Amino acid sequence: MSDENKALLARINEYAEKVLGEIDPQKVQVSLQLEKLKPIMQEIAEEKNMSLEEVFILYMDLQSEASCSTNQKLQESLQDLNDGSDGGSPLLFR
Numbered sequence: 001m002s003d004e005n006k007a008l009l010a011r012i013n014e015y016a017e018k019v020l021g022e023i024d025p026q027k028v029q030v031s032l033q034l035e036k037l038k039p040i041m042q043e044i045a046e047e048k049n050m051s052l053e054e055v056f057i058l059y060m061d062l063q064s065e066a067s068c069s070t071n072q073k074l075q076e077s078l079q080d081l082n083d084g085s086d087g088g089s090p091l092l093f094r
Contacts, residue, residue, distance in 0.1 A: 001065055008044065009062040015040040 001009075019036045034056070045055045 001062065001069075005058075005062055009059070009066060011044070012037065012040055012059055 016033075016037055020033060023033075025033065037059075038052070041055045041059065042052055044050075045052045048055070050058075
């Protein structure tokens with residue numbers, strides 16, 4: 001992920017923390033969550049001369065990429081723990 005994309009993702013996520021607060025994303029419809037993020041996405045769209053839809057798609061792609069990267073790092077960390085275990089039960093990851 002490029003530095004520009006990391007900064008964009010961080011900017012949207014920082015805004016999301018402010019406006020979404022302590023909501024449970026599992027219980028609140030995605031459409032409602034996205035409606036709350038619309039102001040920052042519109043601002044970015046205007047700055048980058050993109051459509052709102054393009055910013056939304058880029059955001060979703062970047063979130064997926066970041067999630068996969070975090071997931072991979074976690075799996076590697078757990079593998080390291082399992083490799084160094086004393087023969088007991090391994091840690092499982094789903």
